[in-house]
Amino acid sequence: MRELTDPELYQALEYARDLDDTAAGEIIERFHLDQTALAQTLFEVFLIVIAEQDQDMAQLFMSLCFDVICVFQKAFGPLPPQNEMGFDWLEKQAMLLDAEFQSLMTDRNMDEKIRHKLQDRFLQRSIEDSPQMGLVRFTNAAIDDFASESPNRVKAIRTIQTMIFVAVRLLGNLYSMKI
Numbered sequence: 001m002r003e004l005t006d007p008e009l010y011q012a013l014e015y016a017r018d019l020d021d022t023a024a025g026e027i028i029e030r031f032h033l034d035q036t037a038l039a040q041t042l043f044e045v046f047l048i049v050i051a052e053q054d055q056d057m058a059q060l061f062m063s064l065c066f067d068v069i070c071v072f073q074k075a076f077g078p079l080p081p082q083n084e085m086g087f088d089w090l091e092k093q094a095m096l097l098d099a100e101f102q103s104l105m106t107d108r109n110m111d112e113k114i115r116h117k118l119q120d121r122f123l124q125r126s127i128e129d130s131p132q133m134g135l136v137r138f139t140n141a142a143i144d145d146f147a148s149e150s151p152n153r154v155k156a157i158r159t160i161q162t163m164i165f166v167a168v169r170l171l172g173n174l175y176s177m178k179i
Contacts, residue, residue, distance in 0.1 A: 001176040007133045011019055016070030019095070024066065031069055034081045037091075038170060044164045053156035060146050061160050064139050064165055071135055072171045085177060119162065131172045139164045 004012070019027070032039040042065050073079060082089070110125035140161050147153040 001076075001171050004071070004134055006134060009071065009132075012071040012074035013067060013075045015137065015151065016067045017035055019070070027070060027073070028066065030149050034079045035174070037089075038082070038174070041170075042167055046167070049051060050156055050163060053159055054153050056150065056155050057147070057156040057160050060148055062144065064142060064160075065162055068135065068139070068164065068167050068171060071132070072175060074146075076175045078169055080174060080177070085174065090173075091176075108153055111168060119158070131169045136165055139168075 025120050043062065045160050047058055047061060069079075143157060143164070146159050
């Protein structure tokens with residue numbers, strides 16, 4: 001999958017921000033229908049992990065996930081349906097990310113040094129897969145900016161940035177399989 005240029009990225013982000021509530025609701029509904037397992041992962045599992053750390057950051061996560069979905073749809077077309085990808089696609093993706101993903105779960109007993117090494121390894125491998133780094137930088141900047149408004153939000157920065165990165169990577173992998 002090719003990296004979006006800055007103009008393409010900004011055009012897709014502008015598209016997402018210009019949608020009215022009805023159109024936005026239709027996109028989210030279509031996402032839930034076309035990619036049920038991925039939608040549940042993002043908007044339930046990931047959201048719960050972030051909400052445990054900070055409720056405001058969980059709201060931001062949902063907003064940024066919407067932006068990410070819109071960027072991919074605007075730039076690369078309709079989302080491939082889950083039944084075309086195989087119902088076990090997300091499970092296979094999760095198995096590949098398992099150890100690193102476990103490091104994100106704050107309720108898991110894990111030595112902090114090992115946790116940070118696994119998170120760093122996860123990020124390094126993800127960068128090598130060349131996801132949409134412009135989109136990741138945009139979301140990270142939005143997260144940093146939002147977190148700077150309240151000291152309570154700071155503790156969730158690393159988690160939300162990693163979860164958004166996972167979302168971008170999964171959508172990139174999904175669209176790469178479509179091509």
